[in-house]
Amino acid sequence: MTTLSSDQLLAIHAATQKLLPDAINFLTELVRIDTRNPPGNNYRKIVELIGNKLQSFGYDVKYVLLTPEETDELAPHGEKLERINVIGVLPPSASSTSGKIIHFNGHVDVVHEGDISRWNFDPFGGEVKNGKIYGRGVSDMKGGIAAQIYAIETLSAAGLKLRGTIEQSAVVDEESTGIRNAGMGYLVEKGYITKEKTTAVIITEPLNSGNVCCGHRGTIWGDIIFYGKSSHGSMPALGVNAVQNCAKFITIATEELSVLHETKRDPKVIPVEAQKASLAFTVIQGGTNTNSVPDICKVSFDRRLVPGESLDQARSEIHSILQRLASEDSNFKYKYEERYAVEPVWVDPEQPLSCIIRNAIQTVTGIESGVVCSPGSDDQRFVVQGAGLEACIIYGPGNIKNVHCYDEELSLEDLRIAIEVMAIGTAELVGLE
Ligand SMILES: [Zn+2]
The missing domain is CATH 3.30.70.360 (Alpha-Beta Plaits)
Structure with a gap:
């Protein structure tokens, strides 16, 4: 199944446990920034928090800001608030490279909290209780952003050197849909993700950490x-x-x-x-x-x-x-x-990207991975239909049934599992020294 040695797997597992408290703290910081869309609050604040974190982990960081004209066109619901995305690029740490580029993506915007009196927790508090973290966006999908960043940091903490390049993007305006948009749609239009350059894309939406999601309705x-x-x-x-x-x-x-x-x-x-x-x-x-x-x-x-x-x-x-x-x-x-x-999106569940993540799920949880389709649409459409890149799946922590609802929650063990799965999967995808 896995090509990693048992020592490497043990080192990755230990590193996820060591880094989990840091990942939870980072997730709490993300949740405490109100990024409700519409209209799209505090986008600069959150992408800079993510950019600074990526920079501290050795990434080259670039902010992708839309012009006021582009903002009017792509985010008409946005009350002229700034639209800004962030991309971090981590070059290979190994001396020889495989030339592969794995791109992780998550959206920073969240839906409204609804009737505040129906929450038992502060929707922008990130309170941790009984092994769960609560707040708007913990699952959809600030937990995914924390997981994708800490998955790569886990490999470094485990002393493993990657032969490929890691890209991380955090984007705006997923929740407001659109045939085009100011977030992932814009990055694809501007050529940051292409069929020629990008080996694979993993979008860390919450489709349950035991599933690989290959499409959406x-x-x-x-x-x-x-x-x-x-x-x-x-x-x-x-x-x-x-x-x-x-x-x-x-x-x-x-x-x-x-x-x-x-x-x-x-x-x-x-x-x-x-x-x-x-x-x-x-x-x-x-x-x-x-x-x-x-x-x-x-x-x-x-x-x-x-x-x-x-x-x-x-x-x-x-x-x-x-x-x-x-x-x-x-x-x-x-x-x-x-x-x-x-149009509905569906990519081949037997392609290498999907098989590697499915194997990693089995390695970490001991349970055979599910292959699922998301009920709503998400940013996968821009990559598959816009960039024409089939090697794009959804994998992230959190349960799809528990999003856009009151008392949105994320199990901390689920977060850790997703980090471990993506760490193992990335090592398999780009290769280790
Ligand atoms: Zn989402």
Whole structure:
């Protein structure tokens, strides 16, 4: 399985235990910086904290700052706050090099804490209790950033010299999605990660430390606007009721597509509730007053695609129902609009990168690694679809079920396991002296 000697494995294991308190302290510092997005608070503060840490570990550090024009274009939700990312490059410590470059990536932004009264811990406190750390972003994904940095520091503490280059990036605006964005999307567009240069990318999102995640589902977010004709509510026959046309579409689409989506399942998606393709109608706006027939009604929808489906197929399912209803009724008028769309991502789970991390999981935990697909989209799409680099997986500490929720937590043992897995995996990927 592993090509490392038992002495090397023991040294790595001992180093993870020695460095874990430092990794926890660093994670606490990260959590204490409020980086809620939107709008994207304190990005400079957090990327400088990470940059300084990388510099202290011997990395060459570069900050990638967007211009105000780029910020307006790529982060329209960002209230003109600064968008800045950091990249650290650690040259090989061995005398002979393998020429390989492994890039670790995490996002610094977090989602809002929600109703503060429902937290039992300070969301920006990083409190440690009973073997867990609590706070917004401990799992998604400041824990991953701490793990990716301390995995490499573990190898150095174990006295092992790497034959390849390590890159670490911490980026903004993952949580705000976008076909393009100011974080990982921007780094890919600017050529910091390329198919030609980069050997492999590991994004340390929380898909459970016992799993290698090889992809994510696709998404379409859009609106359908129904147009009618207003009339007095006492004479509805004189008008065309846009709310009723909207309701008719929702009813028919839900009935017909839920049957179809039953057949579109991917058992690799976690959690199990996300294994099916789905269409959810999420917001309705229509009508102005009780005694007027509404002439406009808008419904927002969230369509999730499993690997194997395509955006074009998913769109045509919706369009064919709309077109049929319009052909049956000349008063059924609508407009279809999309705000965000991304194809599902799935990379080969048998590729070397994935096999090496799966083996490392087995070495550390004694349990066979899972191969999973993420329910939502993440920055993997920029690397796989944007840069065309297939050697990109998700691996990090934390449980996907325990993110974006109250009392977000991360088990400290899970953090340590992820550090050890990535340390062993990196040694295998780039080679040791
Ligand atoms: Zn995340």
